[in-house]
Amino acid sequence: NAGVTQTPKFQVLKTGQSMTLQCAQDMNHEYMSWYRQDPGMGLRLIHYSVGAGITDQGEVPNGYNVSRSTTEDFPLRLLSAAPSQTSVYFCASAWAVRTTYEQYFGPGTRLTVT
Amino acid sequence: SQELEQSPQSLIVQEGKNLTINCTSSKTLYGLYWYKQKYGEGLIFLMMLQKGGEEKSHEKITAKLDEKKQQSSLHITASQPSHAGIYLCGAVYLYAGGTSYGKLTFGQGTILTVHP
Numbered sequence: 001n002a003g004v005t006q007t008p009k010f011q012v013l014k015t016g017q018s019m020t021l022q023c024a025q026d027m028n029h030e031y032m033s034w035y036r037q038d039p040g041m042g043l044r045l046i047h048y049s050v051g052a053g054i055t056d057q058g059e060v061p062n063g064y065n066v067s068r069s070t071t072e073d074f075p076l077r078l079l080s081a082a083p084s085q086t087s088v089y090f091c092a093s094a095w096a097v098r099t100t101y102e103q104y105f106g107p108g109t110r111l112t113v114t
Numbered sequence: 115s116q117e118l119e120q121s122p123q124s125l126i127v128q129e130g131k132n133l134t135i136n137c138t139s140s141k142t143l144y145g146l147y148w149y150k151q152k153y154g155e156g157l158i159f160l161m162m163l164q165k166g167g168e169e170k171s172h173e174k175i176t177a178k179l180d181e182k183k184q185q186s187s188l189h190i191t192a193s194q195p196s197h198a199g200i201y202l203c204g205a206v207y208l209y210a211g212g213t214s215y216g217k218l219t220f221g222q223g224t225i226l227t228v229h230p
Contacts, residue, residue: 031216040123042202042220050216058217090156094216103147103204103218105157 002026006091006106013081013113021076021109023091029104031094032074036060036087037108043090049074081113117141118205120221127193128229135188135224137203144213145206146186148177151223152199160188190226198228 007022025032033048035058045058047066055066063085065077074093078085091106119138127133137146145164149157161170163179163186170177174191190197204218 033217035220040222042118042120042222043204043218044220045217048217092218102159102162103216104159105149107156110154 004091004093004104004106006089006109008109009107010110011112013078013111015081015083015113017081019078019081021078021089021091021111023074023076023106024072025074025091025093025104026072027093027095027104028071029093029095030071031092031103032068033058033092034064034066034074034076035090035092036085037090038087046076046089078111083113085111086113087111116222117219118203118221120201120203120224122224123222124225124227126227126229129194131193133190133193133226135201135226137186137188137205137221139184139205141184141207143179143183143186143205144208146177146179147204147206147218148186148188149202149204150199151202157202193226193228195228195230198226200225 004025030051034046035043037043044060046064047058049055049068052068052071068074089109092103094103117140121136147162148160151157161177166181166183168179176189179186200223202223203221207214
């Protein structure tokens with residue numbers, strides 16, 4: 001198993017550009033989520049999904065869109081990048097019902113918006 | 115205000131010393147995750163606690179969830195330079211629609227430095 005994979009690892013955007021951060025998992029997990037990590041603020045939830053076709057907003061959803069057409073993939077779209085979206089983005093996945101409930105995190109995407 | 119507060123925000127210790135990191139919630143915890151993160155890398159799962167009073171250990175790291183389920187502590191015995199990194203707690207809460215397993219609330223992290 002590859003676990004949770006994220007691409008790209010690094011990205012630099014200009015203000016106003018759009019892009020998609022990719023996230024994929026090969027563990028057949030129902031739950032997938034996107035977090036952003038900023039210094040001194042831990043991780044904050046952007047969007048999450050409890051299964052294919054079902055998504056909902058987290059704590060900081062503005063400026064981001066998601067969709068979940070398959071169990072495996074959960075892309076995060078930045079519609080019009082702003083400097084405030086400079087951050088490290090983590091994708092995570094988990095089973096809905098398991099005894100261990102471990103949340104698996106991807107390696108992260110470091111995004112800079114100039 | 116933060117729903118989940120970690121303390122201290124940073125910690126510098128000499129190798130061999132014991133240390134404790136606390137994670138305090140403003141609401142009753144249904145579950146609590148501890149993760150470790152090396153700078154520039156992803157999160158490494160340490161352990162997850164669910165029941166009040168539960169205690170788990172992994173190598174020299176022990177985590178407890180207090181009986182009233184609003185605080186967890188992470189204790190490292192005889193710290194080593196390999197323990198250095200950022201420690202994050204992530205909370206699971208119970209709400210009307212179920213639990214928040216797929217959408218954790220994180221503390222702001224504790225930066226641990228261990229001097230050899």
